Amino acid sequence: MLYFSRLKAAAILGACLLGALLCLPNFWPAPNAWMPWRQIHLGLDLRGGSYLLMQVDMAAVAKEKLGSTVDQVRQDFRRTNIGYTRLSADQAGNRVLVQLLDPGQRAAAISALSDLLTPSNGPATLPDFDASGDGTNLILTLSQPALAARASAAVTQSIEIVRRRIDSTGIVDPQIARQGQDRIMVQLPGISDPQRIKTLLGETAHMTFHLVDESVDANAGGPVPIGDAFLPLQENPAKKVAIQQSVMVDGANLTNAQAGQDPQNGGWVVNIEFDSLGARQFSDVTSANVGHPFAIVLDNEVISDPVIREAITGGRAQISGSANAQAATDLALLLRAGALPAPLTVIEEQSVGPELGADSIRAGAYSLAVGFVLVIFFMAAFYGLFGWFANIALIANLIMMMGILSLIGATLTLPGMAGILLTLGMAVDANILINERVREEVRNGRTPLAALEAGYKRAYGTIIDSNVTALLAHVMLFIFGSGPVRGFAVTITVGIITTLFTATVLARLLTSRWYIARRPAALPV
Numbered sequence: 001m002l003y004f005s006r007l008k009a010a011a012i013l014g015a016c017l018l019g020a021l022l023c024l025p026n027f028w029p030a031p032n033a034w035m036p037w038r039q040i041h042l043g044l045d046l047r048g049g050s051y052l053l054m055q056v057d058m059a060a061v062a063k064e065k066l067g068s069t070v071d072q073v074r075q076d077f078r079r080t081n082i083g084y085t086r087l088s089a090d091q092a093g094n095r096v097l098v099q100l101l102d103p104g105q106r107a108a109a110i111s112a113l114s115d116l117l118t119p120s121n122g123p124a125t126l127p128d129f130d131a132s133g134d135g136t137n138l139i140l141t142l143s144q145p146a147l148a149a150r151a152s153a154a155v156t157q158s159i160e161i162v163r164r165r166i167d168s169t170g171i172v173d174p175q176i177a178r179q180g181q182d183r184i185m186v187q188l189p190g191i192s193d194p195q196r197i198k199t200l201l202g203e204t205a206h207m208t209f210h211l212v213d214e215s216v217d218a219n220a221g222g223p224v225p226i227g228d229a230f231l232p233l234q235e236n237p238a239k240k241v242a243i244q245q246s247v248m249v250d251g252a253n254l255t256n257a258q259a260g261q262d263p264q265n266g267g268w269v270v271n272i273e274f275d276s277l278g279a280r281q282f283s284d285v286t287s288a289n290v291g292h293p294f295a296i297v298l299d300n301e302v303i304s305d306p307v308i309r310e311a312i313t314g315g316r317a318q319i320s321g322s323a324n325a326q327a328a329t330d331l332a333l334l335l336r337a338g339a340l341p342a343p344l345t346v347i348e349e350q351s352v353g354p355e356l357g358a359d360s361i362r363a364g365a366y367s368l369a370v371g372f373v374l375v376i377f378f379m380a381a382f383y384g385l386f387g388w389f390a391n392i393a394l395i396a397n398l399i400m401m402m403g404i405l406s407l408i409g410a411t412l413t414l415p416g417m418a419g420i421l422l423t424l425g426m427a428v429d430a431n432i433l434i435n436e437r438v439r440e441e442v443r444n445g446r447t448p449l450a451a452l453e454a455g456y457k458r459a460y461g462t463i464i465d466s467n468v469t470a471l472l473a474h475v476m477l478f479i480f481g482s483g484p485v486r487g488f489a490v491t492i493t494v495g496i497i498t499t500l501f502t503a504t505v506l507a508r509l510l511t512s513r514w515y516i517a518r519r520p521a522a523l524p525v
Contacts, residue, residue: 004509012509015501016396022403038406041173043413043487044187044352046360050194052186053179053348054162054201060342061154062094062147069096069129069140073113080112094142096129103136116140151182154341159184162344164337165200173411184344192351196330204299204343205334207251210243211285212293212305218242234301241302243295248285253278257335259328262320268328270319272335279315287311298331364417371421372398375428383435386511386525390431393507397427400498405491415488423495426467430503434459438525448523452515456508463504471496 004012022038030037044051066089073096077084083101090097100109110117116129117140128146133139159176162184166174175187186201188194216222218230218240230240256273274282286294286308295305296319304320319331375394379387401423405412438455446454471493478489 004512009509009513012505016400016506019396019400019403019498022407023399026402026406038409040402040405041409041411042189042361043411043416043484044175044189045414045484046364046412047189048192048352048358049187049189050191050197051348051350051352052188052194052198052201052346054184054186054344055347056151056155056158056182056184057343057345058151058154058182059091061151062142063089063091064342065128065142065147065150066091066094066096069116069142072116073098073140076112076115077109080108082109082112084109094147096140098138098140100136100138106136106138109138113140155182155184157341158344161338161340162186162201165333166197168333168337169197169200171197175411183347194349194351198346198349200330200334201344202346203334204340205251205337206299206339207254207335208247208297209249209251209282209285210246210295210297211248211289212295213242213244214292216242231295231297231300231302233305234298234303237301241295241305243297243302248294249274249278249281251335251339253281254335257332259325259332262318267320268325270328270332270335272317272319274315274317276315279313282315282317283311283313287313303331360414364414368417368421372424375424379428379431383432384524385514386435386438386523389507389510389514390428390435390503392510393431393502394424394427396506397495397498397502398424400502401491401495404494404498408490410490410494411487412491413484413487415484416491419488419491419495423492423499426470426496427499427503430459430463430467430499431507433462434503434507435525438523442523442525448520449515451523452511456504456511460504464500467496467500 025037025039070087070089073084073087076082077098082105084098085101086097086099088097089095100106110131113129113131117127117131128143129140130143131138131140155178159178163174163176166176166186166188171188171191173189175185175189177185179185186197188197191197213225213228216225216228224230225242227245228242229245230242233239233241253274254272255275255278258271260269260271261267262269290308290310293305293307296303306320372394376391379390379394381387383390398420401420410416434456437459438451441451441454442448474489474492474496478486478493481489
């Protein structure tokens with residue numbers, strides 16, 4: 001039990017040395033940018049920052065689905081020559097209403113809408129819409145399972161878009177997680193004024209390109225022609241532009257967007273690039289409409305409506321109208337990250353000042369230091385030399401735990417610091433258990449070597465059992481928890497692993513080397 005080969009002893013000491021090397025980056029900044037320098041990151045409660053809780057607008061999700069269904073019904077009926085009137089979306093009832101001109105075409109109409117009325121993902125799923133009504137009335141009701149599936153997908157997609165937008169701003173260690181059915185939690189360490197982030201996340205950033213209806217004056221106060229829309233200019237909301245509702249090119253086909261300056265007038269612009277489909281569509285529409293204005297629409301506002309001077313065939317274009325460099329940079333960032341499937345509303349906002357974070361760090365460091373010193377004093381006072389072996393194992397445990405947390409890039413919060421202190425207590429328990437077992441064997445009259453062998457052997461099973469059960473409990477806590485709870489679970493899980501190593505392996509190695517060197521007649525425990 002106390003025999004260690006040279007190779008095994010070297011491996012144990014090498015593991016301790018590796019833990020110390022991994023822990024070092026927490027005390028110095030990276031000497032070179034290319035060097036891997038992984039550190040433990042401080043959470044919002046320690047570093048200060050902002051907390052945002054946002055809610056996805058589910059009504060907008062349903063509205064967008066109903067709107068796209070109205071377009072699809074119109075296209076299907078035109079394709080199959082089915083006469084209809086009063087095609088509209090009833091958002092309150094989550095349904096689409098349409099009246100057929102000929103009731104005899106009802107069966108043909110339902111057949112034309114087969115894509116909407118049959119499961120879209122195989123026979124096991126339900127269709128998106130249910131058809132009802134009689135005579136000339138046809139009602140397509142959005143099913144609840146389809147709406148729930150679309151809402152869930154919208155939240156998942158929104159989380160990814162939010163992550164891209166925040167990452168593009170250069171914020172370090174943002175925490176983004178789903179909460180409940182329709183909410184997204186965002187923690188921004190080090191950000192005391194989240195206004196710019198709120199502005200970025202508040203933009204849906206759905207960009208489309210439309211032809212302008214030059215036959216209509218949108219500012220004359222007349223009715224909106226069928227197929228058109230009057231949208232305000234972004235730089236002057238009082239002025240409106242009549243655009244054709246048909247989308248000529250969708251912003252989803254953008255592959256890149258970068259802010260820059262126009263070499264001709266020095267103004268700030270956004271240079272955009274399309275994928276192959278977008279480039280072909282952009283080339284077709286600009287080739288066929290030279291001399292006509294072309295509106296660029298972002299979230300139902302016209303950014304600009306420049307006149308097409310020549311066909312643009314290279315898949316690259318330029319959006320002018322940005323007021324300054326910041327506006328152009330933010331617009332490029334939004335376009336690169338992609339459009340949100342639905343608007344986000346901030347329903348809760350909290351800011352933690354850096355002073356409060358500093359106080360939390362100071363209080364946590366004091367509690368950790370005082371607790372550590374008291375534990376070392378206790379072990380040395382009650383177990384003498386064996387207590388100092390336990391103390392060395394305890395220090396190695398703390399260093400290795402910090403090293404592993406640095407390696408995985410963990411975020412340390414106040415619950416995480418509590419987890420470190422709790423781990424140290426558990427590590428002390430393991431060493432106390434070993435020393436008490438050795439004492440019992442000495443009292444029973446065993447020789448020093450036999451007492452050490454029996455003490456470690458009897459304590460070993462108990463330590464493994466208790467730590468493994470605790471490890472399983474905290475793994476479950478990590479899987480089903482969120483936020484600081486998961487941080488606490490990570491700290492404890494790592495601490496249990498290092499505790500098992502230092503208490504049952506490193507402390508035993510130290511005891512073994514001491515016994516071989518001294519061959520004592522009695523154990524000082």
